[in-house]
Amino acid sequence: MLTRPEIYMVTNSYIGVNGGYLGDFSYRTHEEFYLYFCDINISPSAYEGTTRQRFLTILEKADTLTQAKILKGVLKKYPVNFFPEEDREVKLRIATEIEGFIRRLEVGQAVASEQLVVTNETVERAIQDTKILLETNGATSSVDRIHTALHGYLKEVCKQEKITLTDDENLTQVFKKLKASHPKLQLGGPRQNDIDHIINSFSNTLDKLNPIRNKASLSHPNEELLEEDEAMFVVNSAQTVLNYLNRKFKK
Numbered sequence: 001m002l003t004r005p006e007i008y009m010v011t012n013s014y015i016g017v018n019g020g021y022l023g024d025f026s027y028r029t030h031e032e033f034y035l036y037f038c039d040i041n042i043s044p045s046a047y048e049g050t051t052r053q054r055f056l057t058i059l060e061k062a063d064t065l066t067q068a069k070i071l072k073g074v075l076k077k078y079p080v081n082f083f084p085e086e087d088r089e090v091k092l093r094i095a096t097e098i099e100g101f102i103r104r105l106e107v108g109q110a111v112a113s114e115q116l117v118v119t120n121e122t123v124e125r126a127i128q129d130t131k132i133l134l135e136t137n138g139a140t141s142s143v144d145r146i147h148t149a150l151h152g153y154l155k156e157v158c159k160q161e162k163i164t165l166t167d168d169e170n171l172t173q174v175f176k177k178l179k180a181s182h183p184k185l186q187l188g189g190p191r192q193n194d195i196d197h198i199i200n201s202f203s204n205t206l207d208k209l210n211p212i213r214n215k216a217s218l219s220h221p222n223e224e225l226l227e228e229d230e231a232m233f234v235v236n237s238a239q240t241v242l243n244y245l246n247r248k249f250k251k
Helices: 002-015 027-036 051-061 062-078 085-107 119-134 139-160 170-179 192-216 229-249
Strands: none
Touching: 002 051, 002 062, 002 085, 027 051, 027 062, 051 062, 051 192, 062 085, 085 119, 139 170, 139 192, 139 229, 170 192, 192 229
16 A cells, blocks of 8 residues: 555655645546546545545545556656656656556565564565565566575574585575474474475475576576566565564574
8 A cells, every 4th residue: 555655745746736736637637537547437526625635535545456556547647748847857756656656556465574583684685675676676576585585594594503504505405404304393283284284385385486586587687577466476475484484483
């Protein structure tokens, strides 16, 4: 979802407000805007206030995909060259930020990252890079960084537990060795056999992260890249493993 400051940036700083009214909107053209520019059926007349107040209410109450459509409509109705030449440099900067908002809204909500109890500088930087890239460039750009974060995390856990690794062991090999050796992953519980099957399935998932990262991410100059939906699925899968292991090691 858009934050309140982001909504006001779009409204006040990009479109602009004059006397409480939004841009060059009249009540009629504001009504037409959603259908013509956003391809959605919204009637501003159902809301009270000026065009600015109605726009703010509609944008704030909309779901994420509708917010993305509205922002696309804003950029279509108000391209940078719509504004006076002396304002275009600032408007271009804001338009670039709005495009980042759109990517974030269309990708969907990423699995939240938790504060890791076992970490190091490389892992933390990779996690922060993942968050920034998700917000600015989308999930496809984040695949390489979440892979680095997870691989580095698993290696750091092994290091602290004195689990011997060779320098060239990939993410899958490290994960399997950690699962077989770490005492907190050996504890039994209700339906432990089923849980082990799920963990093994995730191990197979991690095995696919290696070729995805090498052949379809921005870690190398690959011609074919993952689509955003698939990239977000990969990012969320890796983050889910990170969160699960982090909770096990907190105990």
